[in-house]
Amino acid sequence: ETGVTQSPTHLIKTRGQQVTLRCSSQSGHNTVSWYQQALGQGPQFIFQYYREEENGRGNFPPRFSGLQFPNYSSELNVNALELDDSALYLCASSPGAQESHTQYFGPGTRLTVL
Amino acid sequence: AQSVTQLDSHVSVSEGTPVLLRCNYSSSYSPSLFWYVQHPNKGLQLLLKYTSAATLVKGINGFEAEFKKSETSFHLTKPSAHMSDAAEYFCVVTPFPYGQNFVFGPGTRLSVLP
Secondary structure: OOOOEEEOOEEEEOOOOOEEEEEEOOOOOOEEEEEEEOOOOOOEEEEEEEOOEEEEEOOOOOOEEEEEOOOOOEEEEEOOOOHHHOEEEEEEEEOOOOOOOOOEEOOOEEEEEO | OOEEEEOOOEEEEEOOOOEEEOEEEEOOOOOOEEEEEEOOOOOEEEEEEEOOOOOEEEOHHHOEEEEEOOOOEEEEEEOOOOHHHOEEEEEEEOOOOOOOOOEEOOOEEEEEEO
């Protein structure tokens, strides 16, 4: 069984640019959540997709957007990058969107904004 | 708003001695609670979860946690620390009785001394 995978592993961008991060969910999972983890902090919820629809959003501006595809893989897009967007971006998949379902995390994408 | 407090930012123990990582939560209902571990440059791994079944939950690698509603606590314990336990530990609460907006605590860094 393949776990959650994310690409790329590392990324360096400059302020104002746009970035797309990708996530492949674990087999059999229809729900993907994205988190931002700044250095030395716990992850913060960005949004969740359930069966291709946004199913909840954290306190992030609209320049953070996402997609989920029919195979349940997902993208996180960030426009107009700011220095504070530098962080580890984590994707997690789960077999459903109920609060008791375990989320399985990928290794993350380290984004550096210069 | 739901929140998680991890009472110690850093805990240091000697190998072979007990581990106690403390977590308190606030929630307007009886939430699901999780403990995740993050080793350096690795993704988040589930240690254990509580979902309103038995209040004493056993997890992987000898860890366990007890849900105490009266104290709004979910402390993580292990009888005997191993060098490989050195990592960052996150307590997580689901703030709503639906959906999966995980709320992470700030984390506790566990150091294990030889």
